[in-house]
Structures are given as C-alpha cells and as structure tokens.
Amino acid sequence: QAKSGGGGNYAFYSPDMEKRTSARLEMRNLLRHAIERDELVLHYQPKVSIETGKIIGAEALLRWNSQERGAVPPAQFIPLAEESGLIVPIGEWVLRNACEQAAKWQELGFPLVIAVNLSPRQFRQADLLERITSILEETGLPPESLELEVTESAIMDNAASAIRLLTSIHDMGVHLSIDDFGTGYSSLAYLKQLPVSKLKIDQSFVKGLTIEADDAAIVTAVIAMAKSLHLGVTAEGVETAEQLDALVKLGCDNYQGFWFSRPIPADAFVDLLGTAH
Ligand code: C2E
Ligand code: MG
Ligand code: MG
Ligand code: MG
Numbered sequence: 001q002a003k004s005g006g007g008g009n010y011a012f013y014s015p016d017m018e019k020r021t022s023a024r025l026e027m028r029n030l031l032r033h034a035i036e037r038d039e040l041v042l043h044y045q046p047k048v049s050i051e052t053g054k055i056i057g058a059e060a061l062l063r064w065n066s067q068e069r070g071a072v073p074p075a076q077f078i079p080l081a082e083e084s085g086l087i088v089p090i091g092e093w094v095l096r097n098a099c100e101q102a103a104k105w106q107e108l109g110f111p112l113v114i115a116v117n118l119s120p121r122q123f124r125q126a127d128l129l130e131r132i133t134s135i136l137e138e139t140g141l142p143p144e145s146l147e148l149e150v151t152e153s154a155i156m157d158n159a160a161s162a163i164r165l166l167t168s169i170h171d172m173g174v175h176l177s178i179d180d181f182g183t184g185y186s187s188l189a190y191l192k193q194l195p196v197s198k199l200k201i202d203q204s205f206v207k208g209l210t211i212e213a214d215d216a217a218i219v220t221a222v223i224a225m226a227k228s229l230h231l232g233v234t235a236e237g238v239e240t241a242e243q244l245d246a247l248v249k250l251g252c253d254n255y256q257g258f259w260f261s262r263p264i265p266a267d268a269f270v271d272l273l274g275t276a277h
Pocket of ligand 3: 179200
C-alpha cells in the first residue's frame with residue numbers, strides 16, 4: 001500500500017500473497033452460503049468389478065456451482081472448507097444426500113455401495129459416530145451399503161483415536177477404505193490394526209502404470225500386499241484400456257476412472273445402471 005500523490009488518493013500495491021488471501025476469504029464467504037443457496041450437488045462415479053465388469057458401487061463427489069464463480073473444483077474449495085470448519089456442515093450434507101440417493105437406487109433394485117469421502121476435520125468431530133448413525137436411520141440405508149473413504153494422513157494425525165473411531169464405525173457394519181493409498185505416511189504396522197476392508201491405489205501411480213517402471217512396481221506391490229493382508233484393492237484414475245489390462249493381470253479387484261465413466265449426476269448414473277448393470 002503506497003500513497004500516490006496527494007488528496008487522500010491511495011493506490012494499492014498488493015503483493016500476490018495478500019491478493020490470494022483476500023480471494024480465499026471471499027470464496028470462503030461464498031461457500032458459507034452454498035448449502036442454503038442450493039449450490040452444492042453430488043456427482044457419482046461408478047466403481048466397477050474387474051472380474052464381472054459390473055457396477056458395484058459409486059463414489060459421491062461434491063460439486064459447487066457458485067452463482068458468482070461458476071463451477072469451482074473440489075481441489076479449490078475442499079481445502080477452504082477444511083480450514084474454516086465449513087467441512088463439518090458440508091460433509092454432513094454430503095453424507096445425508098449420498099445415503100438418500102443410495103436408498104433410492106436400492107428401491108429401484110440396484111444394491112450399490114455408496115462411498116463418501118471423509119475429511120481429516122470431520123474425522124476429528126466428536127459426534128461423528130452419532131451423526132452417521134442418525135443419517136443411516138433417517139435415510140433407511142443399511143450400514144453395509146455405506147463405505148467411508150479416509151486418507152492415510154487423516155488416520156495418522158492421531159492414530160490411536162483414529163483406530164478407536166474406525167473400529168466403532170466398522171462395528172456398525174459400515175465399510176472403510178483408505179483413499180489415495182501410497183501418497184501419505186501410513187505406517188504398515190498400523191495398517192494391520194486398522195479395521196479397513198479396502199485400499200484405493202492413488203491415481204498418480206495408476207497414471208504411470210504402463211509407462212513408468214517405478215509406478216508399475218508400486219502398483220504391483222500394493223496389490224500384492226493388499227491380497228496378503230486380505231484387503232480389497234481398488235485402482236483410481238483408470239483412463240486407458242492398457243491400464244485396465246495391466247490391472248487385470250495384477251489381480252486388482254475393482255477400478256474407477258474416466259475409462260469407464262467420469263463422475264456424473266444422479267439421473268445420468270441411473271441411466272448408466274440401466275444399461276451397464
Ligand atoms: P478423491 O476422493 O481421491 O476422488 C477422486 C478424484 O479423481 C475425483 O476428483 C475424480 O473426479 C477424479 N477422477 C476419477 N477418475 C479419474 C480419471 O480417470 N482421471 C483423472 N484425471 N481423474 C479422475 P474430484 O471430484 O475433483 O475430487 C477431488 C478430491 O476432492 C477428492 O479426491 C476428495 O479428496 C475431495 N472431495 C470430493 N468430494 C468430497 C466430499 O464430498 N467430501 C470431502 N471431504 N472431500 C471431497
Ligand atoms: Mg475418494
Ligand atoms: Mg482418491
Ligand atoms: Mg485424491
């Protein structure tokens with residue numbers, strides 16, 4: 001900020017950082033009202049069984065269509081929601097809507113498992129367990145039809161309490177999976193104590209699977225380890241037939257990716273179920 005000439009006339013020379021900070025504040029304020037303004041919507045990406053080629057579930061992925069900003073990518077607004085604590089009401093909205101949707105699909109005769117992402121902040125919420133229980137009751141979705149995706153860092157932030165919480169969630173019958181596996185600092189010693197049923201191999205490794213020896217080695221090792229620990233394994237971000245081919249050969253259980261379908265709105269998902277289930 002510098003004085004330019006006289007007469008109380010100021011020009012602002014904001015450094016980049018300051019600009020970024022105020023842009024974030026503005027966006028945070030917009031996000032604060034996103035639920036009541038009906039700007040949030042869930043898209044669904046199929047999870048596909050490699051053995052049968054059928055859709056076995058869906059991952060709910062949040063979309064924000066801001067009146068002021070248009071479509072804001074999750075990579076931008078999820079971190080903001082996380083920092084500001086807005087992820088707690090937003091996450092609850094996501095869970096309720098995803099469970100409602102899955103209950104509707106079950107009524108239509110599609111017994112899918114719906115996967116919902118849980119952020120580190122939600123994971124530290126004292127009443128998370130009660131929230132999940134009451135949403136399942138309200139929506140009538142069986143716990144076995146819900147899967148929660150947590151990242152290694154959310155767990156490792158406080159491993160002892162995370163293991164207790166995950167155990168209670170698991171005891172309800174809800175499935176747990178580790179998202180973006182391989183990108184965090186998960187300790188393999190903890191892995192065997194965690195009541196998770198599935199690992200999701202991060203898409204960065206899948207991307208290099210058919211072109212980089214290192215990525216191929218990592219994917220191979222993760223699948224082998226998952227199998228010996230009796231965990232299911234899902235590959236994220238499958239974009240090509242070659243990648244899928246490689247995953248079939250490695251014995252991967254399930255996959256998600258643009259190769260089969262991008263995340264799509266609920267009505268488009270139902271159409272897809274009708275043709276591909
Ligand atoms: P994630 O949970 O790992 O979700 C997978 C991301 O990969 C999604 O991005 C999805 O659209 C994208 N993806 C799927 N298949 C492909 C593919 O073949 N190629 C490529 N390049 N990308 C693919 P999206 O929807 O932008 O979400 C990004 C991240 O934002 C998610 O990563 C998750 O961490 C977070 N997120 C999204 N929705 C929610 C939510 O409701 N709650 C929380 N806490 N986090 C969410
Ligand atoms: Mg996920
Ligand atoms: Mg992921
Ligand atoms: Mg991710």
